[in-house]
Amino acid sequence: MKHLGTVCKKIAISAVQTLFILIGITLITFFILHISPVNPAEIYLMGNGGNVGQISQEAIEEQEKKMGLDKPFIIQYANWLNNVAHGDLGTSMTTSKPVKDEIINHAGPTVALTCVSLIITVLISIPLGIYCAVNKDRALDNFARIFSFLGISMPSFFISLLLLWLFALKFQVLPVIAQRSPKGMILPAAVLVIQCSSKYIRQVRAVILEELNKEYVMGAVARGISERDILFKHVLKNAAVPILTWCGTYFGIMLGGATVIETIFSWDGMGKLAVESVMRLDYYMIQGFVLWTAVIFLIVNFAVDVAGDIIDPRLKRGRV
Amino acid sequence: MERKKYPVSFWVLAVLIILLIAAAVFAPVLAPNDPNKSSLMDALKGPCQQFPLGTDPLGRCLLSRMLYGGRVSIFSSLIITAAVFVLGTLIGVFSGYAGGIADTILTKIISITQAFPKIILAIAIAGVLGIGIKNTIIALCIVEWAEYARMARSLTRSVKERTFIKAAKICGYSEFKIMLKHILPNIIPPLIVNASLGIASMIMEVAALSYLGVGVQSPMAEWGAMMNTGKDYIQTNISLVLVPGAAIFITAVIFNLFGEKIRDVLETRN
Numbered sequence: 001m002k003h004l005g006t007v008c009k010k011i012a013i014s015a016v017q018t019l020f021i022l023i024g025i026t027l028i029t030f031f032i033l034h035i036s037p038v039n040p041a042e043i044y045l046m047g048n049g050g051n052v053g054q055i056s057q058e059a060i061e062e063q064e065k066k067m068g069l070d071k072p073f074i075i076q077y078a079n080w081l082n083n084v085a086h087g088d089l090g091t092s093m094t095t096s097k098p099v100k101d102e103i104i105n106h107a108g109p110t111v112a113l114t115c116v117s118l119i120i121t122v123l124i125s126i127p128l129g130i131y132c133a134v135n136k137d138r139a140l141d142n143f144a145r146i147f148s149f150l151g152i153s154m155p156s157f158f159i160s161l162l163l164l165w166l167f168a169l170k171f172q173v174l175p176v177i178a179q180r181s182p183k184g185m186i187l188p189a190a191v192l193v194i195q196c197s198s199k200y201i202r203q204v205r206a207v208i209l210e211e212l213n214k215e216y217v218m219g220a221v222a223r224g225i226s227e228r229d230i231l232f233k234h235v236l237k238n239a240a241v242p243i244l245t246w247c248g249t250y251f252g253i254m255l256g257g258a259t260v261i262e263t264i265f266s267w268d269g270m271g272k273l274a275v276e277s278v279m280r281l282d283y284y285m286i287q288g289f290v291l292w293t294a295v296i297f298l299i300v301n302f303a304v305d306v307a308g309d310i311i312d313p314r315l316k317r318g319r320v
Numbered sequence: 321m322e323r324k325k326y327p328v329s330f331w332v333l334a335v336l337i338i339l340l341i342a343a344a345v346f347a348p349v350l351a352p353n354d355p356n357k358s359s360l361m362d363a364l365k366g367p368c369q370q371f372p373l374g375t376d377p378l379g380r381c382l383l384s385r386m387l388y389g390g391r392v393s394i395f396s397s398l399i400i401t402a403a404v405f406v407l408g409t410l411i412g413v414f415s416g417y418a419g420g421i422a423d424t425i426l427t428k429i430i431s432i433t434q435a436f437p438k439i440i441l442a443i444a445i446a447g448v449l450g451i452g453i454k455n456t457i458i459a460l461c462i463v464e465w466a467e468y469a470r471m472a473r474s475l476t477r478s479v480k481e482r483t484f485i486k487a488a489k490i491c492g493y494s495e496f497k498i499m500l501k502h503i504l505p506n507i508i509p510p511l512i513v514n515a516s517l518g519i520a521s522m523i524m525e526v527a528a529l530s531y532l533g534v535g536v537q538s539p540m541a542e543w544g545a546m547m548n549t550g551k552d553y554i555q556t557n558i559s560l561v562l563v564p565g566a567a568i569f570i571t572a573v574i575f576n577l578f579g580e581k582i583r584d585v586l587e588t589r590n
Contacts, residue, residue, distance in 0.1 A: 017428075024432040029444070036448040153572035155524040157531050157547060158565040165554050165561070256437045260528055264551075275532060278443045286444065293437040 014305075018298045022291065023081070029290045030077045030283075038281050041069055044093045067093070067283075080287065089291070090284030094277070099288040102273065107292070109180055110262070110269030114254040116185060117192035122247060125197045129204025133212065134231065144201055151198025160191050160264040177266045188265045192258055196250045207242050211235045241308045248304035255300075256293040326585060333578040340571060344390040351384035356539045364557055373563055376549055382563050385541040389564060392453055392542040394571065397522035400460045405515040407461070408468025413507070415469065416476030417499050427473070433466035439528060446534040453542070456535045460525060471514060475507035509586040517579035520572035527568055543568045 033040075041063040045055045064070045068079060083090060089099035132141040167187060168176040175184050211217070212235060220230045257271025266272070270289065277285035343350060352372060362379035365371055373382040415426035442459040449455035479485065480503070488498050527544030529535040536542040543564040550560030 017431075020428060021432050021435055024428070025435055028432070028436075029441075032441075032444055032448055037450075038447075149573070149576065153520060153576050154569050155527055155531075155544075155565075155572075157528060157544070158561075158568060161547065161551055161554060161561050161565070165558055169555050259437075259439045260531065263532070274437065274440050275443065278440055278447060279533075281447065286440075289440065290437065293440075294435045297435040 014298075014302055018302075021298065022294055025290055025294045026081070026287055027077060029287055030080070031073070033281065033283050033286065034073050034076075036281060039064075039069075040093055040281055040283050041067055043281055080284070084291070089288045092277075092285045093282045094280050094285070099284050102285065103270070103288050103292055106268060106270050106273045108269075109267055110255060110257050110271065113185060113188055113192070113258070113262075113267060113269060114251065117189045117196070117254055118247075118251055120189065120193045121196045121200060121250060124193065125200035126204055126243065128197075129201045130208055130231075130236070132201065133205045133208035136209065141205075144205075148198035148201045151194050152202075156191055156195055156258070157260050157264060159194055160187070160261055163187050163190060164264065180268060184265070184267070188258070188261050188267050191261050192254060196254070200246060200250065203246050204239075204243055207239045208235060211239050237311070240311045244307055244311070245304050248300045252297050252300040255296045257289075327581070330578075330581045330585065333574060333581055336574050337578055340390070340394060340574060343387060344394045347384075347387040347391050351381070351387045353381035353384045355380060355384040355388040355541045357381075358539075364553065366559075374557075374559055376546070376560055377553060380539075382546075382559070385546060386543070386563055386567050389541040389543045389546055390567060390571070392536060392540065393523050393526055393544075393568070396453055396457050396526050397519055400457055400464065400522050400526070401515050401519050403457075403461050404465040404468055405511065408465040408470075409472045409504075409508075409511055411465070412469040412472025413476050413499055413503055416473035417480060417495070417503060423473075426469070430466045430469050430473075433463070434470070436463070438463050439525075439532075442525075442529055443532060443534050446529060451534055451537050453536045453540070456526060456529050460522070460529075464522075468511060468514065472507060472511060475510065476503055479503055479506050513579065513583040513586060516582045517576065519579070520575040523568060523572055523575070 039060065041060050042055065044067070045059060045063055061070070068076055071079070080090065087100075089103070091097065092099055092102055095102065128140075128144055132144050135141055164176065164187060167174045174186055175181070177184070217230060217235065220234060221227075255270075257269055257274055259271035259275050261267070262269045262271035263275050270292065273285070274289045276282075277289060353370070358378035358380050360379055362371070362375050363377055365375040365379070367374045371381045371383065373386070376382060376385065411426060415423045415430075442456075442463050445459035445462060446455050449458060485498060485502055488502050493502075523543075526535060527542070527547070530542045530544030531548045533545075533548065536545050538545070546564035547561055550557075550564065553560050
């Protein structure tokens, strides 16, 4: 019963914190957009075929009224917040479609890309990281270290353009524009896997090496426990929490939308949507996107926290 | 504390970094041509005597633009890293040492900053402030300080309860002096390691913003912006992408290797 109580308390505390952070993030975004010198009403009208200079002041003012931009900043924010609480995220200023629909539309490709890339990243990085730590300074370890070092030293758009050039233009085996097909997913997923696994392999390797150097491992060796048991029953269990935390971090980063990668491969996901919205200063769309990434960030953090408690009971008692 | 000798590789890398910075500083002397002088007659030329690496679609010398681009990329990332390192560390130390309500508020602000989609926030800020390298630097500082603050805060909390801090308190030192003279020197090595490993990723973030078109203003040369120009010609002239890409890559490799060496030196010393 006591256990249930602590879990409830934990959930309540993180719910309050979540709410606080969500309001903070959206308020800041709203403020940044508000002080922008660009008028979204003007952008809206220009997007509908008008040209700069041709739009009359009255038309702009009318549009501002329609969008609620004539009201003071804090009222605008309060209105938006109230609508969000009722499940209405507003209307995109460029496409005139509800933001909610746009997000649902674009979330699919990003979720698909994320799942594929994350699974491959985990399948490569965790076994390889463990292997490299156990077989430190052997051939495969050196090879993996060079790979991951090169991986972290290359910007995603450089890897993307190189792969695009190589596979889509030189050998012409893959499409240049992805268009939501499984074949089109190969290149963006490859870039994400290269980028994330080059970091992840290093992290896994480092944490396993750190555990292997601890005294309890020496003690276990002295007691004659087999190497296999030491690795899988003791070392991995102790290293599981940081390994899981990083996995969660990558999940969050990928779900937030790999902006540059999605833009390069025209993968119609959240990242591309976000870049386009920011470029057009589409207020409500940007707000919707920020809300999406913040919610993901918080859910992932919470999930990692809970999973950590389950794996390592010491964390729950606050001893570590 | 016994001073350990720095390994030879450390000095080799230090020299390479000095060379990189020197190439950036002396770009006007080293560049064979004016980086912004365009002439459509020379557009998209291959390497030749006048243009050692060829030209871009506007007929500008690629090598000169690469050298000038290094100025922007390297110096802006050094400035950002230094700024967020100082700012984040000070906020983190204060938050961790002060505790109480100040700590709670600062921790929340750190969480909020970290929950933002980084690149998107930076684009939005750069969009609001206007396109230009100065605003890009400001935008990335606003986005990046939180990581250092979080790290400095947790390090501060771990040394706060140690006896030498208690001793300093008993001696009647001011809180300010304890923070700067007793806590800071004890937590600074891991933060330096983090900063030196962060320079390369900062170069890449500046380049990413320029690549997306919100970093530098044209015609200023910058590696990311050069790749953005090059990507439209990827089918016919891959060198437009390869030259700035290789520049970013080589610079990042050198800074990353140097960061790792600093880590090795600082860690073995402790």
